[in-house]
Amino acid sequence: MGLRLTVLGHCSPYPRPGGACPGYLVETACTRVLVDCGSGIVARLGRTASGPAGLDGLDAVVLSHLHADHFSDVLVLRYAADAAMRLGRRSGPLCVYAPAEPAVEFGLLSYRQALRAVPVDPRRELGVGDLVFRFTLTRHPVPTLGMLIEAGGRRLGYTADTAYDPALAGFFEGVDLLLAEATFTEAWAGGRADEAGHMTAEGAARLAARAGARRLLLTHFLPLLDPAEVGRAARAVYAEAEVSVEGTTYEVW
Numbered sequence: 001m002g003l004r005l006t007v008l009g010h011c012s013p014y015p016r017p018g019g020a021c022p023g024y025l026v027e028t029a030c031t032r033v034l035v036d037c038g039s040g041i042v043a044r045l046g047r048t049a050s051g052p053a054g055l056d057g058l059d060a061v062v063l064s065h066l067h068a069d070h071f072s073d074v075l076v077l078r079y080a081a082d083a084a085m086r087l088g089r090r091s092g093p094l095c096v097y098a099p100a101e102p103a104v105e106f107g108l109l110s111y112r113q114a115l116r117a118v119p120v121d122p123r124r125e126l127g128v129g130d131l132v133f134r135f136t137l138t139r140h141p142v143p144t145l146g147m148l149i150e151a152g153g154r155r156l157g158y159t160a161d162t163a164y165d166p167a168l169a170g171f172f173e174g175v176d177l178l179l180a181e182a183t184f185t186e187a188w189a190g191g192r193a194d195e196a197g198h199m200t201a202e203g204a205a206r207l208a209a210r211a212g213a214r215r216l217l218l219t220h221f222l223p224l225l226d227p228a229e230v231g232r233a234a235r236a237v238y239a240e241a242e243v244s245v246e247g248t249t250y251e252v253w
């Protein structure tokens with residue numbers, strides 16, 4: 001196995017019926033990290049591995065930011081991690097890396113001996129097993145971490161939530177796969193995406209083209225919008241755009 005990404009959920013800011021808010025499993029042969037943990041993710045994580053909520057073998061959780069659609073299921077992951085400790089299936093706390101602000105939300109992440117919140121300094125890289133994370137702050141109303149995740153010479157970019165920012169193209173330059181938020185289409189947002197701190201499908205596509213990303217995988221879909229429509233809008237700008245499908249694993253090559 002090289003570097004692989006499983007999209008557990010891609011709805012925002014609330015899940016469509018049967019769907020889940022953002023959450024992604026990033027894996028190599030020896031490392032498993034959950035990136036974001038919105039509503040519905042704990043149930044889906046349980047399908048990916050054994051043990052309470054699929055926690056066996058999970059090395060860390062990395063949260064892009066502390067808006068509810070990206071972290072609310074950590075509040076129940078606390079109980080699953082606690083159960084895993086009591087059953088002897090985990091020997092130490094699961095680290096949850098996240099921005100330190102807002103402080104009230106950050107304070108909810110640690111739980112007994114089971115979960116330990118660790119603030120991320122975006123200027124420093126973070127190693128978890130054989131994965132290396134690098135961060136950049138994006139344009140969003142709370143501190144939000146765009147991520148470059150590398151293993152074995154493969155590079156996965158994740159925009160997290162952000163308004164369109166051409167400076168991000170430098171950070172994501174030449175990635176093998178760019179996982180990008182595409183909350184609206186230009187037709188739907190009518191120019192309001194930027195002030196909302198989000199991107200349109202067309203913006204995500206422009207960013208991928210500027211960065212020279214080999215592939216673009218779209219995520220963070222409004223339940224009110226048809227993802228196929230989002231995909232069409234992106235492909236009009238960048239032909240390599242793909243609409244992510246919940247429950248699907250993508251090899252980063």
Ligand SMILES: [Zn+2]
Nearest residue numbers: 012067069161
């Ligand atoms: Zn979001």
